[in-house]
Amino acid sequence: MRGYRNICLGILSMLASLSAHAEYAWNFPEPVTPMALDTLHVHNKFMLISMAIFFVVLAIMIYSIFAHRKSKNFKPVADKAPSTGMEIFWTLIPFAILLLIDFVIMGIPAYHSVVMMEDTRDKATMVVKVTGSQWRWQYEYMDGDAQGIKFVSNLSTPKEQTDKGFEGKKDEQYLLEVDNRLVLPVGEKVRILMTATDVMHNWWVPQFGSSRLAVPGFLRETWVQVDKAGTYRGQCKELCGKGHGYMPVVVDAVPMEEYKAWVVAKKAEMAKASAGADKEWTKDELIAEGKGVYEKNCAVCHQVSGAGLPPAFPALTGSKVANGPIFGADGKYLKDGHLDRVLNGIRVMPGWKALLNDTEIAAVITYERNALGNSVGDVLQPSQVKVARQ
Amino acid sequence: MSTTTVAHHDEHAEHPTGIMRWLTTTNHKDIGTMYLTFSLIMFFVGGAMILGIRAELFQPGLQLINPEFFNQLIGVHALIMIFAALMPAATGFANWMIPLQIGAPDMALPRLNNWGFWLLPPSAILLTLPFTLAMFGIGDGALATGWTFYPPLSVQGGIGVDFAIFAVHLLGVSSVLGSINIIVTLFNMRAPGMTLMKMPLFAWGWLITAFLLVATIPVLAGAVTMLLTDRHFGTHFFDAAGGGDPVMFQHLFWFFGHPEVYILLLPVWGFIPQILETFSRKPMYGYKAQVYSFWAIGGLSVVVWAHHFFTSGMPVPALLYFMYSTMAISLPLAVMFFCWIKTMWKGSMSFETPMLFTVGWIILFGIGGLTGLVLADVAADAQYHNSYFVVAHFHYTLFAGGIMGIMAGVYFWLPKMTGHMYNEKLGKVHFWLTAISFNLTFIPQFFLGLAGMPRRIPDYALQFAEFNMISSIAAFVLGFSQLLFVYNIVTCIKGGKKATDQVWEGAQGLEWTLPSPPPYHSFTEQPTVK
């Protein structure tokens, strides 16, 4: 049994000898919501109880192992003729101890935690809808001043760092950085609605202590109330395909005034972007813009080269959709044409009309038709996308 | 009398040799040996897969395998370890030992027994074939959804999902056939005088397991069949668009999946007390209490399934019900732990390899059980769920509680099966290497989970690097130390010190009254139990 102590000591010394600056997390990260705080307390309490049970039982066992050995000539003491009454009495003792622990010592605080966790019904200050899709999060502010703000949040760790065989130095927030962060005001109760468009996802920030499955077609909810300003990071934690490890969650919790300023700025930014749809773009401008949009959003499946990953993700190079006509004779876009596919998606491909603005869609389609080995030669103007949407 | 009692199995007195012996055998010992050998081979196949994963996770960044292949490895690793390594090992022991323990000449349905086994190799091939096909450009590889098959991901998946569904069907049929055989054997073939409450505990463990299998495997088969029709025949069981619900699959799957945990563990809980009493030289304590605990756990196992997906969203009363009923599983387990330790208490213990594995098993399974108790808490589960904490927890229950238990059984019964003693020193080295490297592999994973590392990700943030590195190194030590196990078994089959009939000084039960190895047809004359 000395082995087990050695194991523990071994682990400790091994960890201590590893890079000294690394911060080791031995427990949950610092809780910043009431729910996470409560979860931490419950966890600590239960862990202590479990360890107490474990070490008491272990101690009895170790004592027996050392005292009652054949090599020490210990003569076995036959238990008295199995009297059912005594046997039941003795075996009921551990039963009773666990009964007390399960349903009183652990059961009562656990009850309160559950009730608190599910308490989404109280007046919340605001509602945010989180939509998971392969492999990015989409955020929509549902009410208040921020109503109408919606954006997509993509992994922003440079692709070469996540590629196979990258040897260089990785970013400090490797795999945990996004282009658009969710911004929440500090100290306010926020209802988080959760849904998905393709497969199941799970929106999880460890420091918030809440996680909830996002189910396509259905709505789920949880709530957060971030009590401390800061940036908090998490990841998707329901296996959702090959990009499962690459859809982080980053939340900025800021004071109310800052949040209000952010709302105003974000709205102005969105207005500016949609205004861009009204101007006439040149082909080169669109292709340049489209390359960025493509590599950020489309390359995960269709690959940077446009070769795709058949059979799940078809190639764009030489594809019928990307080389076929966009509009029909009536001026409306063709079903199963290029614009239809990008706007509305099909099966595993998400519809991008809710995720990208007119300029981005026009740019990415123009790019796909005139790069990636395709040379259709036509240009799709943002204004045409704007009309097509309505 | 003895000259005329060999009425049945006369036709096998001269059994064929070579490959035909194994293909056509209906002898319980041959079939048991095949199950155990198959299990050992698949243990290494599944192990090789996970070493590939641990090699990839050795440091942040992608080095060896791409994410698609990573997802295939995790799911197939789990399916192989559960269905092709752990379950066949337990069935192998059942075939070998149940007839010997209850004084029966063979299993009740020998031909069924043969079919049950020969379904396994094809299903193992079905599971792994897509890997090979993908190399030739056919399909996109094996099941990439994890072993849980959750739709819509599995509806979206490639041919690997179909292969895995068929494999699960075959594996299910195989284990149901095995279970029916075991139930019939235990009910009808016991030696005169051996009442149900005198049966060895291993037989009891298997009886409950067999009933659980017959009751729950059809639910799994039904669920994956619905998945198959959703994929190819236009049904919408799990598709919201057609009025279905993807979360329903989770309910169906875990209605089977949770009892499955006890299906894997009950046989082990059966023979562990037998090993304890042998090496404590003292009859086991609380036989009846343990049998009743088996019943209690078997019953509870089918009413607690939803604790596997608390975060999927449920009404508060449902959350509370599943939390408390899950906690209640610790009650019979506490009784069992008490009985195990009471059996050791004031015995005259010696620590040969089977006993070492058993003691190590009690401690490590204890960790698995206690972390399970913590996981039952709904609020904290929001954090643990799908994190590495869960991965560590179920490896404590299934690797330590399952596979290390099976290893104890192998060392315990190997001399009886082969007639030779294994190399004791090597066995002890194997134990210490396994126990230490196992802990070094999985203790860091508890901390990874607490720190917030989700499971099933091929690459991770820099803050998780150190623990992953330790875990990977230890996993390789763990994997390669199992070669000692194989070496020890092979040399023991080939030769070694002759084992006595009783093998172990304190061994009790009918199997130890037979010669080592037992004759091809044992108990041609039925023993009587007083």
Next chain:
Amino acid sequence: MAKLEKSEQLSQKQQLDLKNKILVRKLLWLLLGSLLFAFALVPIYDVLCEMTGLNGKTNNTAAVLTKAKVDETRWVTVQFTTNVMPGLGWNFYPKQSSIKMHPGQIETVIFIAKNTTNQVVVGRAIPSITPGIAAANLKKIECFCFINQALKPGEEKEMPLRFFVSPELPKDVSDMTLSYAFFPSVDGVKE
């Protein structure tokens, strides 16, 4: 003597075989039973969902219009949100983002759908309500989600929902969200 014993043995063996056969048959019935149970779980699950609001599923058929008393002592806010699922070339959004009402009061809200493609498209709306407890208490009298909806190319349509919140709604629920996910119809006319 030996012959006699042999026949006795044989009959014992036959007896055992018979016993085994009977038991196997019973076990096969058990097996069949659990297989049926597996498929029976599908409707059972739906019923449970409806009763408990599990998964936010609501009854997809019209509720009987009861003369429920309007509970004017409290307000409930019902919020609306939509998702257009991949493959459906529609715009679909609620005309009003939320509505404040008394439990028992009947309200009509409008959702706007427009087909932006050049073909007829059939869609099906799947409702979901959160928190789950509210699902059982939101009663629809008339809803576009009861049937498939077809839109001609470029057609825009107002889709009404007439509903009330049951006064039996637990007192502590003041906010709920109703979501419609519009899918391309799986049994629609054509692609």
